[in-house]
Amino acid sequence: MPKYHDIKIARHLSDSRIKWDFSAYAEKHLGYSWDGSSEQKLSLLMQYHEKSESGDSIFQLEMELLPVLAEMEAIGVRIDREKLSDIGERIIEAIKLREQEIYDLVWERFNINSPKQIQTILFEKLHIPPTKKNKTGYSVDNEVLESIAENYAIAGLILEYRSLAKLSSTYIEWLTKAIHPQTKRIHTDYNQTGTTTGRLSSENPNLQNIPSSPGYPEEIKSCFIPSEGNIFIVADYSQVELRVLAMLSGDENLIEAFRAWEDIHTRTARYLFGKDQTITSDMRRIAKSVNFWVIYGITGFWLSKMIKKSPAESTEYIKRFFDTYPKVDSYYQHLLSNARETGYVETYFWRKRYIKWLNDANKTMRSIAEREAMNMPIQWTAADVMKYAMLAIQKGKNEKNLNWNMILQVHDELVFDVPKHEEETWLELVRESMEWVLGLHGVSLKVDIHTGKNWHDAKG
């Protein structure tokens, strides 16, 4: 009897896989179901073309990307199984230690995986004052535990226990189970039609949320290794969303900021704090947050939590950001008024999104809709950019008959499994393919490239 993974790989290499995804795509984006015939497929394409002169390009993109993804899945990624299980054993030891310490502190055994039981221990037995509520009672999430960790050792221990348990169950056990018995590699599923954003998602297992902080997470990431004799090369877009914002808005100052090859956050910091100021690391940190969060239409109140400053000060920073980059402001205003009229927004490549509550009487609903409308063209254009890049890369590779493989995609990052002697030809093709997807007003996309002997190593 064939195993799950055999079926999975076979499926990806067969037409049925293509058929399945077209069907899902047709349902979701065209509102029709496909009977499997090529005649109907053609007619669906025609109908879609008529429905929206622009939708066709996205449709083409998705169709062409399908076999590219199927190949990535079938090739998979190699894993250092011994190292992974060694880390796993050390993590389990560490978990046991924390467990015992926690029990010793409260003179009682309980299930530390149960938020409900933690709640009882902390707030009823130890009488710690609760800070945050959720649907079922008092929250015991990270934010809460961190706030009391200084005064109560148990909170810190629970935090450590939790992150270790997460690593063990999700990243050690689940990844180990996902290793294919024959290929010894992990073959994820990329879901092409699952997200509302046009991004890919990854499941069985999800390889788009492998942790990378120092310590055990770094070690886990270093278990992802290239094929025998190969190296890993990681190419990731640098500040892709901010660059897309510069292109779409056409703001001269933001464009200049990127053309100057100066650190973008330091530059924004100078506008926020004054030209003659010496920019401290704290100022740069704030500027970085502002650059990052403005894309999401953040308010001063929320930003203040992020940067740990007063709401008034935070509101002022946002105001200065828009003063500094005025066309970003007018771009957003234009975008919103357009969306209110038509009911939708679209990406640079014409991917559409209908927004429901833009004219709602409820101010909260309206704000949510507005943030969604502001963010969508930026983040989603970035998703489209990546898809076009992947297509270009695969086309170029096939034309030149090369042996390296594109094996993973993590939204703004691509991972390649490359024979050492092909590094040069790889570099030429991939950098160009990725950077030439989009360039407007003299701004281009920028790609950072790092090589290494494993995934962690190659993140630079």
Place this chain on the structure above:
DNA sequence: CGAGGAGCGA
């Protein structure tokens, strides 16, 4: 089996 809390990534 599903909802809810929690935590990992971009």
Place this chain on the structure above:
DNA sequence: ACGTCGCTCCTCGA
């Protein structure tokens, strides 16, 4: 009153 989009784990009660 306030970030968006994902996936997976665990518990707990129907």
